[in-house]
Amino acid sequence: MDVDSQKVEKLRNGIIPIYEPGLENIVAENSKLDNLHFTDDADEAVAFADIIFIAVGTPPDEDGSADLKYVLAVARDVGRRMEVRKTVITKSTVPVGTSDKVKAAIVEELTTRNKDLIIDVASNPEFLKEGAAVNDFMKPDRIVVGTDSDHVRKQMTELYAPFNRNSDRMIFMDIRAAELTKYAANAMLATKISFMNEIAILAEELGADVEQVRHGIGSDPRIGYQFIYPGIGYGGSCFPKDVQALQRTGGEHGLPMRILDAVEQVNAKQKLHLVNRVNQHYQGDIKGKTFALWGLSFKPKTDDMREAPSRQIMEALWEAGAKVQAYDPEAMEEVERIYGQHPGLLLTGTRDAALTGADALIICTEWQHFRAANFDALAETLSDKVIFDGRNMYEPSRVEAAGLTYYAIGRGESLRRSLLDSTSTKG
Ligand code: UDX
Numbered sequence: 001m002d003v004d005s006q007k008v009e010k011l012r013n014g015i016i017p018i019y020e021p022g023l024e025n026i027v028a029e030n031s032k033l034d035n036l037h038f039t040d041d042a043d044e045a046v047a048f049a050d051i052i053f054i055a056v057g058t059p060p061d062e063d064g065s066a067d068l069k070y071v072l073a074v075a076r077d078v079g080r081r082m083e084v085r086k087t088v089i090t091k092s093t094v095p096v097g098t099s100d101k102v103k104a105a106i107v108e109e110l111t112t113r114n115k116d117l118i119i120d121v122a123s124n125p126e127f128l129k130e131g132a133a134v135n136d137f138m139k140p141d142r143i144v145v146g147t148d149s150d151h152v153r154k155q156m157t158e159l160y161a162p163f164n165r166n167s168d169r170m171i172f173m174d175i176r177a178a179e180l181t182k183y184a185a186n187a188m189l190a191t192k193i194s195f196m197n198e199i200a201i202l203a204e205e206l207g208a209d210v211e212q213v214r215h216g217i218g219s220d221p222r223i224g225y226q227f228i229y230p231g232i233g234y235g236g237s238c239f240p241k242d243v244q245a246l247q248r249t250g251g252e253h254g255l256p257m258r259i260l261d262a263v264e265q266v267n268a269k270q271k272l273h274l275v276n277r278v279n280q281h282y283q284g285d286i287k288g289k290t291f292a293l294w295g296l297s298f299k300p301k302t303d304d305m306r307e308a309p310s311r312q313i314m315e316a317l318w319e320a321g322a323k324v325q326a327y328d329p330e331a332m333e334e335v336e337r338i339y340g341q342h343p344g345l346l347l348t349g350t351r352d353a354a355l356t357g358a359d360a361l362i363i364c365t366e367w368q369h370f371r372a373a374n375f376d377a378l379a380e381t382l383s384d385k386v387i388f389d390g391r392n393m394y395e396p397s398r399v400e401a402a403g404l405t406y407y408a409i410g411r412g413e414s415l416r417r418s419l420l421d422s423t424s425t426k427g
Helices: 005-012 023-032 042-048 069-081 098-112 133-138 150-159 175-206 210-218 239-252 258-281 309-319 332-339 375-381 396-401 412-425
Strands: 051-054 086-090 119-123 143-146 170-173 290-294 323-327 345-347 360-363 386-389 405-407
Touching: 023 133, 042 069, 051 069, 069 086, 069 098, 086 098, 086 150, 098 119, 098 175, 119 150, 119 175, 143 150, 143 175, 150 170, 170 175, 175 210, 175 239, 175 258, 175 412, 239 258, 258 309, 258 360, 258 386, 258 405, 258 412, 290 309, 309 323, 332 345, 375 396, 396 405, 396 412, 405 412
Parallel strands: 051 086, 086 119, 143 170, 290 323, 290 360, 323 345, 360 386, 386 405
Antiparallel strands: 119 143
16 A cells, blocks of 8 residues: 555556566566555555555654654554554664554544554564565565564464575564664664775775775674675665664764764765765866766665765766766666756766766766776776776776776775876876
8 A cells, every 4th residue: 555646556557666676576476366456545455454564764854863754644544444453563664662653643543433442563674675675575684573462473473484484584572672673783784884984995095905804804704794895885765864863862862872973974974085086186177077977876786866875976076067977777767857957967878878978987886787897998988097986896907907097995005006197197
């Protein structure tokens, strides 16, 4: 059920409003099997279901806390309509204490209607990643359920049984612990990334190669290889919003979240690090330059542009009077929706078309097919023979062997060569 009837109509016709690998097939298959229906009619949805998941957005409001108006509107919609016992589960990422508010809102509506019905609430946070959502859901690391009801425990165990076959992934806990688990997980991952970004910048100063450091530390299972890739900062719909919401929650309880304050500051700085290198290379003068830009979405395999570092990079380039020719395999429509017909932006149909007439290349997203690049051809095409790579896609020596200057993130030794290069060409 969604209040957006246009979206519902599209889904009924098998059109998925976002790009997410594998989703279209699942929707098509289950619609065909009559397992899946879409509606914009709340009466129909509430009457139909024993278990209702609330999976609406919780955008940050002005002060950074999660805005619960959509979550609580669903709770009220349920309370106004339910005629028998129901279980209402919050899937949206919500601050600790929200399930109590959901329950209170439903009970209030029931009381107004003089109904005395049992209502169970639970928290079941979602840990899927965009671009890998289907697989993450089908083969979860863990299924966290916060509940104080045995009835819900049984329902959830049965509901998730198909995804819980090989080993038990269910983790039952208190409602508040489940709500906090989601924020703590995202904040920890964002912390890993910001930490590594800070180490990368230090590596640049020290002449060390952060990619070697990454290998060196990731091999310790206590640290692990995941989420220690330095880059141009984390984006997306979750990390920035959830870090802010947790900072806010801490603040409200007189506990400033000092680590998260730093995580956010480092990330904000990191998003502009590559542009600073561009400016340094061109000694502050990029007016009239044309930059090819590969990758726009906040990460590969999604068309999501929310908090994408590419936006800040493009905006800074435009501000300085440069032009951008950009290509992304999935996010072009979204970029058009955001920027319209921007005079500084040309969207091209292929990655190679973005290079035509460009002075330099900037890489913002590590889409797989950017990996196999022909450096000799790039050196031919880019008139200033320089690549600014925000995702450490290439081995510096290979790029440099083609006569290109290569800036990546945290690759100190190669950076030193690049800077030497840029001063020698500029005299
Ligand atoms: C995240 C969580 O991973 C997921 O568990 C939660 O449910 C939702 O939020 P998502 O936002 O889809 O998922 O993307 P994720 O793969 O976590 O990447 C987030 C951002 O971090 C991206 O901008 C990515 O480029 C960046 N990142 C990730 C790094 O810069 N370095 C890394 O090592 C990993």
